[in-house]
Amino acid sequence: MSKLYNVLLVLCLACGTLGENNYEGYKLYQITPKTEDQVEFLHQLDSNGHFDFLRHSRLLGDNSEVIVAPEIQDFFENTLINFTASGLEYKITVENVREALETETAPNSTNHYQASSSLFTEFVSHAVMNEYLLTLERLYPHIVQVESIGRTFEGRDLLLIKIGANPNNPTILVDAGIHAREWIAPPVALYIINQLVENPANYRLYQNVNWNIIPSLNPDGYEFSRSSTWNRLWRKTRQPNQSSTCIGTDPNRNFEYYWMFAGASADPCDEIYAGPQPFSEPETAALATYALRNRDQIKLYISFHSYGNMILYPWGYTNDLPDNAEELQWLGELAGLAIGRVSTLNSRYVVGSSTNVLYAAAGGSDDWVKGVTGVGLAYTIELPAGGLFGFNPPATSILPIVQETFEGITIFHAYVEAAYSKN
Numbered sequence: 395m396s397k398l399y400n401v402l403l404v405l406c407l408a409c410g411t412l413g414e415n416n417y418e419g420y421k422l423y424q425i426t427p428k429t430e431d432q433v434e435f436l437h438q439l440d441s442n443g444h445f446d447f448l449r450h451s452r453l454l455g456d457n458s459e460v461i462v463a464p465e466i467q468d469f470f471e472n473t474l475i476n477f478t479a480s481g482l483e484y485k486i487t488v489e490n491v492r493e494a495l496e497t498e499t500a501p502n503s504t505n506h507y508q509a510s511s512s513l514f515t516e517f518v519s520h521a522v523m524n525e526y527l528l529t530l531e532r533l534y535p536h537i538v539q540v541e542s543i544g545r546t547f548e549g550r551d552l553l554l555i556k557i558g559a560n561p562n563n564p565t566i567l568v569d570a571g572i573h574a575r576e577w578i579a580p581p582v583a584l585y586i587i588n589q590l591v592e593n594p595a596n597y598r599l600y601q602n603v604n605w606n607i608i609p610s611l612n613p614d615g616y617e618f619s620r621s622s623t624w625n626r627l628w629r630k631t632r633q634p635n636q637s638s639t640c641i642g643t644d645p646n647r648n649f650e651y652y653w654m655f656a657g658a659s660a661d662p663c664d665e666i667y668a669g670p671q672p673f674s675e676p677e678t679a680a681l682a683t684y685a686l687r688n689r690d691q692i693k694l695y696i697s698f699h700s701y702g703n704m705i706l707y708p709w710g711y712t713n714d715l716p717d718n719a720e721e722l723q724w725l726g727e728l729a730g731l732a733i734g735r736v737s738t739l740n741s742r743y744v745v746g747s748s749t750n751v752l753y754a755a756a757g758g759s760d761d762w763v764k765g766v767t768g769v770g771l772a773y774t775i776e777l778p779a780g781g782l783f784g785f786n787p788p789a790t791s792i793l794p795i796v797q798e799t800f801e802g803i804t805i806f807h808a809y810v811e812a813a814y815s816k817n
Contacts, residue, residue, distance in 0.1 A: 416624040417495060419464035422448070422488035422783070424457050425474065432482050436460075437753055446627065446665050448784050449702065450753055452744070459784070461491055461627070488782055496623045498781050510592060513584045514793045517577045519620070520550060520613035523584065527555045527609070530591050537600060538591060544680025547633040548614045552680050557590050558604030564814035565691040566806065567769075569608040569681060570698040572645050572759065574615025574628045575785045578777050578795055579698040583609040585796035586803055599807050602815035604691070606684075612645055612677055627783060631675045635662035643669035646699075647755065648678045649762035652711035657755035668757050681759065685767050693814045694771040694806055695763045701779035702752070703743050705730050705802075708764045708772055710748035711756035718770055719747065725809055726773065729802035737798045739791075741778055748774065771810075775799070 427433045433451055436458050449459040462470050474482040488494045507525035512518065531540045539556040546552060558565075570583035587607055589596050599605075610616055614632035619625050630642030640663035647658040650672030654660065658668040673679040685692065705726040708716050716722065723745060730743030744751055748758070764772040778795055780787020787795070 417461075417491040417627070418624075420461050420491040421464075421467060421486050422491060422494075423460050423462060423470075423484050424487045425451075425460065425482060425484040426455060426457050427451050427482065428454055430454070432477065435477060435482070446629075449779075452751060459487070491627075491783075492624050494782050495626050495786075498783075498786050510588050513588065514581055514796055516789050517581070517620075517792070520610050520617055523580060523609050524551060524553050526584065527553050527587070530555065530587070534591055543608070543684045544676055546612075546614045546677055547631065547675070550613045550617075552608060552611065552613070552677060554606055554608045554684065555587055556604065556606055557587065558600050560602075561604070563602055563604045563691075563817075564693040564810055565604040565606055565688065566810055567606045567685065567688075567692045567695045567763075568698070569611045569696075569759070571610040571616055572612050572677075572697060573699060574612050574619045574630065575626065576698075576700040576777075577616075577619070577785065578700045578780070578787055578792065580609045580616070581792050582698050582777060582796050582799050583607050585800055589800055599804070602811045602817045603807055606688070606692070608681070611681060614677075615642065626786065629665055630667065631677060633675060635667075636670065638662035640667075643667050643675050645675050645678050646697075646759060647757040648672060648675050649682065649757050649759055651762040651765045652756040655711045655756035656749075657710070657753060658757055666755070672757070678759070682762065682766075685763055685769075689767040689769065692763075692767065692769050693810050695760065695769050695773065696803075696806065697759050697774045698777060699774055700777040701784040702776035703741055703778055704751055704774075704776040705743050705745045706748040706751055706760070706774040706776065708747065708761045710758045710761045711754060713747070713749045713754070715747055715750075716764065722747075722771065722773075725771065725806070728809075729805040732805045733798050733802040736801050738794050739778055739798065741798055743802075752776075771806075775802075 427436055436451055439445055446461040451458040474484050507522045527540045531538045537557055541554050542551045543554050544552045568583055570579035590600055612631055615628055615630055618632055619628040630644050632642055634641050644666045647666055647668035653672045654668050659666045707722040726745040730745055734742055760772040760774045763769050780791050
């Protein structure tokens with residue numbers, strides 16, 4: 395353990411920060427651990443926040459992918475080679491991250507909402523998302539209500555759409571896009587909305603169950619990630635940090651439940667910076683306020699992320715399991731199987747608690763919802779990958795991903811309806 399600590403300390407001293415940069419000369423490494431010590435080394439390396447892990451090894455032989463700055467690359471490679479007698483196997487999959495981003499960047503969307511079909515053929519702006527929600531409210535006032543639950547640091551409205559026939563019905567709360575670069579998450583939320591409201595065949599899905607959906611929970615970060623090719627991998631919010639030139643907080647480390655307990659950083663320049671205190675970000679505070687106010691009606695919570703084909707449930711701060719882990723596992727597996735049955739992408743989902751399937755990460759929204767509001771069923775769904783970096787699937791992948799994911803959502807609906815509806 396002391397050797398591992400010393401290696402990490404030297405690496406931390408040697409490396410700079412990812413922060414805001416143009417990724418010129420940055421490389422993407424694929425690393426394949428073959429021993430438990432190597433897996434632990436990679437997890438510890440990620441937890442210091444100076445490296446941007448795009449993918450994490452879950453098992454021996456499973457690949458991790460990490461972006462490394464030019465000034466640390468030689469030392470990083472030597473560390474991997476000499477970590478154990480057999481070395482840590484790696485290869486460089488992208489020689490220059492900036493060049494790859496410029497090649498793979500998706501085209502900008504139109505500035506105004508035109509038709510719901512466009513929501514699933516391109517990655518639309520936050521303004522277009524909001525315009526779509528307001529359009530639905532005008533066209534379907536008997537089942538749709540739009541509410542602003544707060545404003546972001548840069549002044550954008552955090553719109554939540556309510557869909558349902560009876561305000562007293564049990565509610566499913568959904569959010570997406572809490573991490574800015576995970577562009578595929580908002581279209582999944584928008585597709586759920588589209589199918590509930592605009593597809594008459596799905597009217598039964600809102601008869602006995604209400605839906606509260608926030609398609610984009612971190613729009614400042616999302617729009618920044620769309621502002622230039624080298625900002626494409628931006629993850630955090632956009633609120634400046636006092637006494638630091640580095641901007642933003644990881645909003646999924648910012649919730650006040652075992653905050654900073656594990657898998658989070660106190661360094662504002664790190665990708666997993668948890669903020670100066672819980673709920674320092676207006677986006678996380680807005681979600682928490684809304685969830686607490688509606689805790690009696692909310693029966694299931696889903697937060698959409700990417701990537702990795704995982705259906706995760708609490709806890710993220712410990713490898714201990716919640717009291718209803720058996721129920722969470724069973725329901726998650728049913729949803730994953732439903733997705734797999736219709737998938738044209740050969741999607742297969744791993745189901746389990748966040749720490750045991752992925753890694754420890756305290757301060758997440760699903761832990762907070764379950765641990766503080768008392769909502770029994772809370773999930774984080776990591777959607778399929780795409781592109782060289784996982785977070786940049788081509789626009790042609792949007793429709794197949796959102797369509798297959800919706801099949802899993804119908805499973806969650808059926809369970810909530812059966813367990814909690816009085817009709």
